[in-house]
Amino acid sequence: MVTDLLPKAVRGGYWDPETDDELVCIDVHDETHDVKSFTFVSPDRKQFEFNAGQYFKFELGLDNEDDGRCYSISSSPLRKNAITVTVKRVPGGKVSNWLHDNLIASMAVRASGPLGRFVRPAAKKYLFLSGGSGITPLMSMARELADTAESTDVIFLHAGRTPKDLIFREEIANIARRVKGFRILLLPEDIGAERGWPGISGRISREFLFLAAPDIADRVVMCCGPAPFMAAARKIGVELGVPESSYLEESFDAVVIEEEAAPAGADAQTKSFNVQFSKQGKSIEVRAEQTVLSCAKKSGVRIPSSCASGICGTCKSKLVSGAVDMKHDGGIRQREIDAGFFLPCCSRPLSDLVIER
Ligand code: FES
Numbered sequence: 001m002v003t004d005l006l007p008k009a010v011r012g013g014y015w016d017p018e019t020d021d022e023l024v025c026i027d028v029h030d031e032t033h034d035v036k037s038f039t040f041v042s043p044d045r046k047q048f049e050f051n052a053g054q055y056f057k058f059e060l061g062l063d064n065e066d067d068g069r070c071y072s073i074s075s076s077p078l079r080k081n082a083i084t085v086t087v088k089r090v091p092g093g094k095v096s097n098w099l100h101d102n103l104i105a106s107m108a109v110r111a112s113g114p115l116g117r118f119v120r121p122a123a124k125k126y127l128f129l130s131g132g133s134g135i136t137p138l139m140s141m142a143r144e145l146a147d148t149a150e151s152t153d154v155i156f157l158h159a160g161r162t163p164k165d166l167i168f169r170e171e172i173a174n175i176a177r178r179v180k181g182f183r184i185l186l187l188p189e190d191i192g193a194e195r196g197w198p199g200i201s202g203r204i205s206r207e208f209l210f211l212a213a214p215d216i217a218d219r220v221v222m223c224c225g226p227a228p229f230m231a232a233a234r235k236i237g238v239e240l241g242v243p244e245s246s247y248l249e250e251s252f253d254a255v256v257i258e259e260e261a262a263p264a265g266a267d268a269q270t271k272s273f274n275v276q277f278s279k280q281g282k283s284i285e286v287r288a289e290q291t292v293l294s295c296a297k298k299s300g301v302r303i304p305s306s307c308a309s310g311i312c313g314t315c316k317s318k319l320v321s322g323a324v325d326m327k328h329d330g331g332i333r334q335r336e337i338d339a340g341f342f343l344p345c346c347s348r349p350l351s352d353l354v355i356e357r
Pocket residue numbers: 304305306307308309310311312313314315316331343344345346
């Protein structure tokens with residue numbers, strides 16, 4: 001539900017992810033022709049504690065309860081009075097279009113967070129790789145490095161469709177000028193109308209990445225972008241010797257959930273439970289070792305999902321009856337659990353269930 005609401009008097013304190021769930025927009029800023037940044041404060045001006053790379057989940061309640069969307073914070077975690085998210089308009093994208101067309105300063109929205117584990121581990125050298133609006137969590141890291149003036153070794157490669165689509169183009173160039181050891185490479189796929197583009201154009205390739213970072217295998221790689229960009233970058237990274245443990249990526253694309261294999265010899269002994277979805281009028285069998293979401297998806301039951309690992313909260317659903325074994329990772333608050341909600345992506349049935357979906 002979205003309401004007009006002006007910030008109240010400053011009361012201070014810290015935003016509590018367990019109890020706080022309202023943000024007030026204080027600024028809207030055009031970044032490119034189809035990307036805007038929205039800056040929010042808490043209604044009582046609490047400060048935000050988060051790590052660069054984390055995100056907030058916004059629930060606008062436009063048509064129904066299923067329109068939650070996760071947006072990475074693009075602002076620096078050292079500037080605690082406000083958070084900024086940067087959103088690209090997506091053709092047909094209900095939430096991004098609504099934000100672009102309707103959200104103005106003084107309006108309040110429901111949001112939860114900070115969430116997510118795409119956080120910079122301690123390392124001597126990094127390679128930031130971003131495609132399109134995937135730059136947002138990496139921009140938060142870049143701004144943090146600029147704020148701390150930390151001595152660093154970062155190569156930041158940002159790709160976009162054309163030069164005019166390169167988000168934060170001026171600002172990251174400025175950071176690269178100011179922060180020692182911070183280098184920026186911009187890679188438009190096509191130079192578009194900018195005939196004087198001074199650099200290389202094209203898609204990310206093995207040759208380009210090796211030229212950009214010959215020591216890539218010694219760097220922690222942090223990648224965020226559209227699925228094809230991330231798949232290409234990962235493949236090249238592996239070919240160039242980046243160890244799995246040094247490669248981190250972030251995506252909010254819906255994941256494909258593989259059904260868990262049944263343990264050997266389990267057929268006869270494994271218990272199955274009946275799980276009913278009251279709104280969709282469907283009922284399925286779920287084995288004790290399977291997650292509710294994986295079986296629901298395979299059976300055509302509609303449950304929104306994103307991370308599939310109990311982090312983002314997208315699949316949160318009301319458990320009308322029954323008991324589950326839930327192993328979440330911060331995607332649900334204790335008060336929501338107390339109110340009867342659970343996360344089907346990381347819950348296994350302990351009894352027959354009725355779910356309000
Ligand atoms: S899909 Fe992210 S918590 Fe369930």
